[in-house]
Amino acid sequence: MSALAIEGLSVTLGGAEILSGVDLTVAAGEWVTVIGPNGAGKSTLLRAVGGRLAHRGSISINGTHVSALSRRARARAVAAVAQTPVVPPGMTVIDYVLLGRTPYISPLGRESARDLAVVDGVLARLDLVAFAGRLLPTLSGGERQRVFLARALAQEAPLLLLDEPTSALDIGHQQDVLDLVDDLRRDRNLAVLATMHDLSVAGEYADRMVLMAGGRVVAAGPPAEVLTEELLTTQYRARVKVLQGAHGPIVVPVRS
Numbered sequence: 001m002s003a004l005a006i007e008g009l010s011v012t013l014g015g016a017e018i019l020s021g022v023d024l025t026v027a028a029g030e031w032v033t034v035i036g037p038n039g040a041g042k043s044t045l046l047r048a049v050g051g052r053l054a055h056r057g058s059i060s061i062n063g064t065h066v067s068a069l070s071r072r073a074r075a076r077a078v079a080a081v082a083q084t085p086v087v088p089p090g091m092t093v094i095d096y097v098l099l100g101r102t103p104y105i106s107p108l109g110r111e112s113a114r115d116l117a118v119v120d121g122v123l124a125r126l127d128l129v130a131f132a133g134r135l136l137p138t139l140s141g142g143e144r145q146r147v148f149l150a151r152a153l154a155q156e157a158p159l160l161l162l163d164e165p166t167s168a169l170d171i172g173h174q175q176d177v178l179d180l181v182d183d184l185r186r187d188r189n190l191a192v193l194a195t196m197h198d199l200s201v202a203g204e205y206a207d208r209m210v211l212m213a214g215g216r217v218v219a220a221g222p223p224a225e226v227l228t229e230e231l232l233t234t235q236y237r238a239r240v241k242v243l244q245g246a247h248g249p250i251v252v253p254v255r256s
């Protein structure tokens, strides 16, 4: 059974069909990255999987249709980092990351020692201990992006959705964050569905890639089959050269 199985997914927003007949699976322990030009429908796909959009077709998480899951069950099953998460005002980093434990805390209960230990562990792994008491708006963009990921990891869900998770990170923190997710994928059999605009980095970490354009899947497969000059030139209207690196294709933009 797949951690995530999507069949014939279509989404209409503002009267326009944004996703059309998307099929996609992610197995436990697999990393699938969705790429595609601006407006292709990548974020919409992740939002639908997170249970936040009306849709046609079917989205199943570990064999259960997403619309049959209660809010709490869904929060235990899937954790998401949105492109621009809503930040509650006046919240410290540690309180925000603790929100990730909400699905495990009873409505009138308090967080357990385990909840606090999970949060401490995640803050340490993401280099955020020094920021624990800071208010979120006082952080830099990259620091805040790591906090958003920390909250999602604190959720300990078996399916992780990452929408451009490293867009604000410097190259060192980018590698730290992606390596951490990769470790979790291997150690805890985490299923990862991500979107990324840096195609070379995307190809280094993904087991499979899905190229979307105009709300449809136009190519899917291992990075070497999707990151081709022909597909990228056509779908992005970009001039690129694809080189063979030690860890997969390297996509270099070429000036005309």
Ligand SMILES: Nc1ncnc2c1ncn2[C@@H]1O[C@H](COP(=O)(O)OP(=O)(O)OP(=O)(O)O)[C@@H](O)[C@H]1O
Pocket (backbone or CB within 6 Å): 013, 014, 015, 016, 018, 036, 037, 038, 039, 040, 041, 042, 043, 044, 045
């Ligand atoms: N509520 C809405 N009403 C109408 N159109 C919408 C709505 N929400 C999104 N869209 C459109 O759906 C399309 C897909 O948007 P989406 O954010 O999924 O793209 P994306 O592939 O994630 O793009 P990007 O790479 O720019 O982040 C876009 O053309 C967007 O303008």
